[in-house]
Amino acid sequence: MTDSAQQLAKFLEGQYMGIHAYDHFIQNMDDAYLKQELQHIQQDLKSQASRVAARIQELGGNPPDNLGIGGQIQEWVSELKGFPASPEGILRMALKGEDKYGIHRAHEEIHGKLDEQSAALIDDVFKRSKAHVDKLQLLLEHLSAAERL
Template sequence: MNKNLETIKSLNELLQGEYMAVESFNNFISRLDDEGIKKVFQEVQKQHRENIDKLASYIQDIGGQPNENLGMKGKMGDVKLNMDLGSSPDSEEIVKKAIEGETQGINMAEKVLRGDLDDRSRDIAGEILEKDRRSIDKLKNLNKN
């Protein structure tokens, strides 16, 4: 049972990161004027929402309770993001901040993956990690245009 609690705790950390990503993308999207960039940001946000659904369901399937609020860390991150972006950031700055946030999320997911997870939990965390890496590629391509 103790191993399961550790797994649930790790997966909930990952879930928190996904919620933080959705919130950050809400912030980014509301500041974007370029419809093309906005569309890519919405796709990335949709991917994070799908990750949340998958993680929350799995946590419940293994007998845990998904921690579905941002918590203090998430709220502080949101405040910091608003301060970093200022009142009228340009699209390039928003994309840069989004890439930074996605990179932090990947680092967190890698940390969770290095933890003591069962095979199924490791597969789910690995899938999320892979999708987040693809999201970074999408965002990086925006700054090339």
């Protein structure tokens, strides 16, 4: 497997972690509108993961189809800590995950390690993740404003 395919495979495992986190956010969200918004973001994450998996195959690699051992351990630890119960807490956790892990940490780990076409794909994925961050921030601001009324 090429270096780019290996880096994309690691990245894809991280994407799967995000998708699984949204499962928990959606399950624990009581607000129907916010649940729907989280579902839209999760669907976009799944679409982006599919694009990355296809690129791995184009490079001759075999894309992972799950979190990997590290992701499973991290998910288990998160479950032990518990997920927030309030809509605000869920949105804050989703926002932190998208921003810190989905964009910044992933960018640090993959930056400069990809071929040109793979880098362009990942740049697009990061742009989509930034749009998720913006959407989550907006939802959180509206929720906070509504609570003040």
